[in-house]
Amino acid sequence: MCWRLQYCSSCSDQLSAIKKNNMHAKKIITAVIIAGVIIFFFSFVGCERIDAGNVGIKVNNAGGERGISKTEYVTGWVFYSRFLSRIYEFPTYQQHKEYEPFVVPSKGGTIFTVHPSFNYNLNPGEVGNMFQTFRLPLNLLEEGYLKNAVSVTIREVTNTFTVDSILNNLSLYDAAIVTGLNKKLSPFFTVSTFTSGLQPDEKLAATIAAKADAIQQALRIENEQKAIKAKAENDIIEAKRDSAVLVINALSEARAIHEKQSALTQEYVEYQKILKWDGKLPQVQSGSGGIMLQLKQP
Numbered sequence: 352m353c354w355r356l357q358y359c360s361s362c363s364d365q366l367s368a369i370k371k372n373n374m375h376a377k378k379i380i381t382a383v384i385i386a387g388v389i390i391f392f393f394s395f396v397g398c399e400r401i402d403a404g405n406v407g408i409k410v411n412n413a414g415g416e417r418g419i420s421k422t423e424y425v426t427g428w429v430f431y432s433r434f435l436s437r438i439y440e441f442p443t444y445q446q447h448k449e450y451e452p453f454v455v456p457s458k459g460g461t462i463f464t465v466h467p468s469f470n471y472n473l474n475p476g477e478v479g480n481m482f483q484t485f486r487l488p489l490n491l492l493e494e495g496y497l498k499n500a501v502s503v504t505i506r507e508v509t510n511t512f513t514v515d516s517i518l519n520n521l522s523l524y525d526a527a528i529v530t531g532l533n534k535k536l537s538p539f540f541t542v543s544t545f546t547s548g549l550q551p552d553e554k555l556a557a558t559i560a561a562k563a564d565a566i567q568q569a570l571r572i573e574n575e576q577k578a579i580k581a582k583a584e585n586d587i588i589e590a591k592r593d594s595a596v597l598v599i600n601a602l603s604e605a606r607a608i609h610e611k612q613s614a615l616t617q618e619y620v621e622y623q624k625i626l627k628w629d630g631k632l633p634q635v636q637s638g639s640g641g642i643m644l645q646l647k648q649p
Contacts, residue, residue, distance in 0.1 A: 399429045399438045406478045408439045439482060441489055443475045445543070448493055450501060452548070455509045457517055463509065466548030467501055469532075472541050481539040497540070504531040505547070514551075521549065 401407035407429060429438055449468040456462055473481075473489070485492060508527045509517070517524050525545050532542045 399440070401429060401438075401440055404442060404444045406441045406443055406473075406475050408441070408479060408482055410437045410439060410482070411435060439488060441473055441478050441482075443473050443478075445470050445472055446489075448497065450498060453502070455506050457509050458511060458513045461514045462552050463517070464550045464552070465505055465509075466550075467505060467545070468548065469501070469529075469545040470543045471497075471536075472543065474538055474541060477538045484539075497536070500532060500535045504528055504535055507531060517549065518551075521547075524549070 399407070409429065447468070447470050449466070452464050452466040454462050454464050485496060487495070505528055508524065508531055511527075512520075512524055525547050528547065529542050529545045532545065536542065
C-alpha cells in the first residue's frame with residue numbers, strides 16, 4: 352500500500368514539472384514570435400523624424416504613383432514602407448558652401464585664380480519640383496548642379512571684366528556673380544552672399560605691387576611738395592607781417608614827428624627860450640647894417 356502511494360506522489364510531481372516546463376516554453380516561444388514580428392515589421396517599415404527648419408518628401412519607388420507621392424511634404428515622425436517608399440530631407444535654413452580654387456581668364460586673357468565661397472537657401476515651396484527635376488539629395492546637388500552653375504557663372508562674368516575693372520571694383524564683380532547665379536539657380540536656390548577669393552597670377556601680382564609702390568612714392572613726393580609750398584607760403588606771410596609791423600612803426604613815428612613839428616609855434620619857441628634863459632644879456636648883438644657891437648656888462 353505504501354509503495355503505491357509513493358508512486359502516485361512521484362507521478363504527480365513529474366506532471367507538475369512537465370506543466371511548468373510547457374508554460375515556460377510557451378512564454379519563450381511567445382517572446383520569440385513577438386520579437387520576430389517586431390523585427391519583421393521594422394524590416395519593412397521605416398521611421399524618420401523631419402526636424403524643424405527642414406522639408407521632408409515622401410517618394411514612391413513602385414506602383415502607379417511612382418515618383419513623389421500625393422503627400423509629398425511630410426513633417427514630424429513619419430512611418431513608411433522601406434520597399435515601396437523613401438524619405439528625403441532638405442534643409443531650408445541658410446547653407447554655406449566652398450569649392451576648390453580654379454583659374455579663369457578675364458577680358459583680354461589675363462588669368463586669375465578664384466576660390467569661391469557662398470551662402471544660399473533652398474526655396475521651400477520648390478523642393479518637390481526640384482526633386483522631380485534632379486532626383487538627387489542636397490549633397491549630390493552641391494557637387495553637381497550647384498558646382499557647375501558656379502563655375503560657368505564665374506567664367507562668364509570674369510570674361511566681361513578687364514583687369515583694372517576687376518581689381519578696382521571687386522565688390523561689383525562679386526555682386527555680378529551673385530546676380531548671374533540667381534538667374535541660373537532660380538527657382539530652386541537663392542544665393543545671398545558670394546566671395547570670389549580672387550587672386551592674380553604671380554606676374555600680374557608683381558606688376559600690381561610695383562604700381563602700388565609707384566603710387567605711394569608719387570603720393571610721398573606730392574606730400575613733400577605740399578609741405579614745402581606750405582612752408583614757403585608761411586614764410587611769405589611772416590615776412591609780410593614783419594614788413595607791416597615796420598611800416599606801421601614808421602608811420603607812427605612819422606605821425607609823431609609831424610605832430611611835434613605842428614606843435615612848434617613861434618610863441619612856443621619863445622616860451623622855451625625864456626625857460627632856458629639864465630638872466631644874462633648877450634655880449635654881442637647885431638646892429639643896423641649888420642655891424643656887430645660889443646656890449647658892456649652892467
